[in-house]
Every structure is written in C-alpha cells, then in structure tokens.
Amino acid sequence: SQQGEEDPQALSIQEGENATMNCSYKTSINNLQWYRQNSGRGLVHLILIRSNEREKHSGRLRVTLDTSKKSSSLLITASRAADTASYFCATEGQGAQKLVFGQGTRLTINP
Amino acid sequence: NAGVTQTPKFQVLKTGQSMTLQCAQDMNHEYMSWYRQDPGMGLRLIHYSVGAGITDQGEVPNGYNVSRSTTEDFPLRLLSAAPSQTSVYFCASRARQGLWPQHFGDGTRLSIL
Numbered sequence: 376s377q378q379g380e381e382d383p384q385a386l387s388i389q390e391g392e393n394a395t396m397n398c399s400y401k402t403s404i405n406n407l408q409w410y411r412q413n414s415g416r417g418l419v420h421l422i423l424i425r426s427n428e429r430e431k432h433s434g435r436l437r438v439t440l441d442t443s444k445k446s447s448s449l450l451i452t453a454s455r456a457a458d459t460a461s462y463f464c465a466t467e468g469q470g471a472q473k474l475v476f477g478q479g480t481r482l483t484i485n486p
Numbered sequence: 487n488a489g490v491t492q493t494p495k496f497q498v499l500k501t502g503q504s505m506t507l508q509c510a511q512d513m514n515h516e517y518m519s520w521y522r523q524d525p526g527m528g529l530r531l532i533h534y535s536v537g538a539g540i541t542d543q544g545e546v547p548n549g550y551n552v553s554r555s556t557t558e559d560f561p562l563r564l565l566s567a568a569p570s571q572t573s574v575y576f577c578a579s580r581a582r583q584g585l586w587p588q589h590f591g592d593g594t595r596l597s598i599l
Binding site for chain 2: 419472475
C-alpha cells in the first residue's frame with residue numbers, strides 16, 4: 376500500500392513562478408525524501424529531511440515537515456523550464472529501512 | 487563511475503516466457519532493491535538485498551525471483567511473464583542500510599503481450 380499521498384497530481388505554472396507540492400503520509404517516519412524523475416529516466420534524489428527537522432533548504436528547493444500533521448511540502452522557487460518533471464515524496468518508516476513512495480506530482484513549467 | 491546500470495532498456499515478452507532483468511552498480515553499495523512503476527501508482531518495492539547472499543521480499547514480490555551472488559549485481563527474474571507484469575522496472579542502490587541517498591538506474595520498460 377502507498378504511504379504517501381501527493382497533491383496536486385499535476386501542476387502547470389509559468390516560468391519564474393514558484394511551485395508548491397504537498398505530501399501526506401500515514402505512519403511515523405525516520406525521514407522523508409523528495410525525488411525528481413524526468414521523462415523516461417530514473418529517479419534523482421533531491422533532498423532528505425529527518426523527523427526531528429522542520430525545514431530544509433537546498434538551492435531553490437525548500438522542504439518543510441510537520442510530523443504532527445504527517446505532511447511535507449516541497450517549494451521550488453523561480454521555476455525554470457528544466458524543472459519540468461515528476462516529483463515524488465518517499466518515507467522511511469521507523470524500523471522499516473525501506474522507502475515507500477507516493478504517487479507523484481507532475482510539474483510542467485511553461486516558457 | 488557509471489552508477490546503476492540496467493539492461494535491457496526495453497523488452498517485449500509473450501505471456502509465459504521468462505527473462506532476467508540485469509542490474510549492476512559500481513559504487514560498492516551493500517543495499518540494492520527493485521521497484522516497479524505503474525501509471526498513477528508511484529514506485530512499489532519488489533525485492534531488496536542488504537548484502538551479497540541476503541535477499542528479502544518487498545511489497546509486491548509474487549512472480550519475481552532475485553539473487554545476490556556478488557556485491558555489484560542484483561538480477562530480477564520473471565519466472566512466467568503475465569500481462570499484469572507490464573511495467574517500468576527500476577533498480578536502486580545505496581551504501582548500506584541507514585545511509586541515503588538511493589541511486590536509481592534509468593529503468594527497463596517491459597511489455598507482456
């Protein structure tokens with residue numbers, strides 16, 4: 376069964392705008408990770424946030440984690456055409472040592 | 487480093503045929519895993535291995551076998567292909583349990599007719 380639920384399923388914005396994607400999960404976690412998948416390619420790790428962290432930044436990426444609501448968000452600022460891809464959240468459950476993926480958000484950046 | 491290499495990239499099989507999807511990594515990673523990706527369902531774990539000689543089942547193991555005779559290779563075998571196994575298969579590796587990130591291959595697109 377899927378752990379993460381992502382929202383929205385698809386998002387289309389203009390280049391230069393910010394993109395926000397949300398992820399909800401069901402059980403306690405050790406960490407939550409975000410991955411990007413370009414069309415026809417494998418997943419690429421973007422950022423990991425641990426359960427005791429609330430916010431993390433990496434370049435134009437900002438991730439927040441609210442363990443009380445079992446939710447996370449990924450913000451991409453100043454979007455570029457090259458950001459067009461599918462984005463997946465994945466959680467490592469406590470004691471699980473395995474990743475469980477959400478269904479993904481398909482992001483399209485229009486020039 | 488090549489990272490995680492999967493072969494073949496594309497394959498078409500007939501129902502009942504068997505085949506092996508190959509996965510190799512050159513990063514000396516202990517942990518390797520296989521996922522399948524179906525439309526609208528994200529990635530689901532099939533089998534994983536925490537080191538040579540050790541394998542375990544994931545979320546959707548039925549119809550698949552794995553073995554791990556070397557650190558580098560982790561092949562996935564379809565015993566008797568079924569149309570429900572039409573999917574994109576991804577192999578991934580990471581240094582060991584508890585260490586991230588996980589590195590993915592570019593996938594094998596498999597169609598079962």
